[in-house]
Amino acid sequence: MYIPYGTQSISEEDIQAVVNVLRSDYLTTGPSVGEFEKKVADYIGAKHAVAISNGTAALHAACFAAGVGKGDEVITTPITFAASSNCAFYCGATPVFADIEADTYNISPEDIERKITANTKAIIPVHYTGQPCDMDKIMDIAKRHNLIVIQDAAHALGADYKGKKIGSFGDMTTFSFHPVKHITTGEGGMIMTNDDELYKKLMLFRSHGITRDPELLLNNEGGWYYEQQELGYNYRITDMQCALGISQMNRLDEFVKRRRELVARYNKAFENVKNVTIPFTKEGCNSSWHLYVVQVNNRKEVYDKLHEAGIGVNVHYIPVYKHPYYQQNGYDKVCCPNAEELYKHILSLPLYPKLTDEQQDYVIEKVIEFAK
Numbered sequence: 001m002y003i004p005y006g007t008q009s010i011s012e013e014d015i016q017a018v019v020n021v022l023r024s025d026y027l028t029t030g031p032s033v034g035e036f037e038k039k040v041a042d043y044i045g046a047k048h049a050v051a052i053s054n055g056t057a058a059l060h061a062a063c064f065a066a067g068v069g070k071g072d073e074v075i076t077t078p079i080t081f082a083a084s085s086n087c088a089f090y091c092g093a094t095p096v097f098a099d100i101e102a103d104t105y106n107i108s109p110e111d112i113e114r115k116i117t118a119n120t121k122a123i124i125p126v127h128y129t130g131q132p133c134d135m136d137k138i139m140d141i142a143k144r145h146n147l148i149v150i151q152d153a154a155h156a157l158g159a160d161y162k163g164k165k166i167g168s169f170g171d172m173t174t175f176s177f178h179p180v181k182h183i184t185t186g187e188g189g190m191i192m193t194n195d196d197e198l199y200k201k202l203m204l205f206r207s208h209g210i211t212r213d214p215e216l217l218l219n220n221e222g223g224w225y226y227e228q229q230e231l232g233y234n235y236r237i238t239d240m241q242c243a244l245g246i247s248q249m250n251r252l253d254e255f256v257k258r259r260r261e262l263v264a265r266y267n268k269a270f271e272n273v274k275n276v277t278i279p280f281t282k283e284g285c286n287s288s289w290h291l292y293v294v295q296v297n298n299r300k301e302v303y304d305k306l307h308e309a310g311i312g313v314n315v316h317y318i319p320v321y322k323h324p325y326y327q328q329n330g331y332d333k334v335c336c337p338n339a340e341e342l343y344k345h346i347l348s349l350p351l352y353p354k355l356t357d358e359q360q361d362y363v364i365e366k367v368i369e370f371a372k
């Protein structure tokens with residue numbers, strides 16, 4: 001038996017949805033793309049949604065739309081996947097790391113404020129594990145310093161902050177539909193925004209910077225005519241992926257409910273175990289639980305022993321600036337003490353809708369046995 005830390009849940013309806021597209025006229029951009037965008041936008045309560053090839057492309061597109069460019073600085077957290085900061089590099093800008101809060105593990109608004117310079121253009125808060133960041137404070141800082149906020153919500157589809165769905169407020173919010181996430185399209189991502197101008201830029205960027213929209217064309221030479229107005233990419237998502245996404249969206253509430261049930265079971269099992277620190281949830285921050293992260297003192301030992309026992313725990317994340325690429329590009333003197341301390345102790349335990357109570361009980365038993 002092998003229990004991974006995360007995996008997709010694919011139903012017969014999901015499979016049929018993809019097969020139906022394969023039998024249709026469109027494989028890439030077709031009717032499923034817009035339908036998927038509308039479905040997610042309606043669920044979230046956002047005005048616009050742009051479906052895109054993956055969550056990294058979503059961040060790149062958002063940085064482009066925000067006007068992030070050479071000489072700019074973009075503040076994000078080190079406790080994230082590298083894509084959250086790489087997107088600044090893609091635009092010729094410099095990522096700057098603000099430390100995390102010791103209790104929520106999310107980016108610290110106070111440290112964001114300390115890291116702001118005349119060159120700061122944007123903030124990319126990451127709703128780590130699915131728990132929303134302190135968005136009131138972050139939006140207030142952004143307003144005072146005239147910065148754009150791009151929420152990296154790769155972990156937080158279905159989460160809400162003070163009663164508002166993540167993705168329904170702020171400048172732009174990005175999602176990932178990688179198989180371990182709340183819903184999957186294989187590879188896939190989306191950007192949500194309520195701003196018409198940002199939406200236009202995102203749409204251009206997804207497809208080479210090209211438009212055929214008569215209202216956007218600078219000239220119009222006839223029915224065949226299109227224009228490349230920006231330097232965009234081919235970041236399109238296929239109709240097959242979006243059909244899967246539509247079908248998966250029908251199951252999102254059920255997925256989030258099961259994740260919350262499993263988290264409640266983990267919390268109950270570990271709350272009185274001295275050697276296991278369970279996650280802290282801040283009031284008003286209703287997590288949708290992409291990851292369940294505990295802290296233990298003997299992390300390497302627990303990691304190795306759990307793997308030997310067939311439990312595929314993982315570590316999210318190595319502080320991004322510790323990677324060789326960053327170290328070799330001027331980040332060797334960066335230090336975020338809370339992030340570095342957290343990294344020594346964390347383990348992501350298995351969490352996905354298909355995980356059974358029996359499998360979870362086995363994980364709990366082994367974690368308690370190995371944690372010192």
Ligand SMILES: Cc1ncc(COP(=O)(O)O)c(C=O)c1O
Nearest residue numbers: 054055056081083154176177178
């Ligand atoms: C926080 C975060 N941001 C961005 C991404 C990138 O998403 P994708 O893998 O869809 O490119 C991920 C994916 O793992 C992530 O966890």
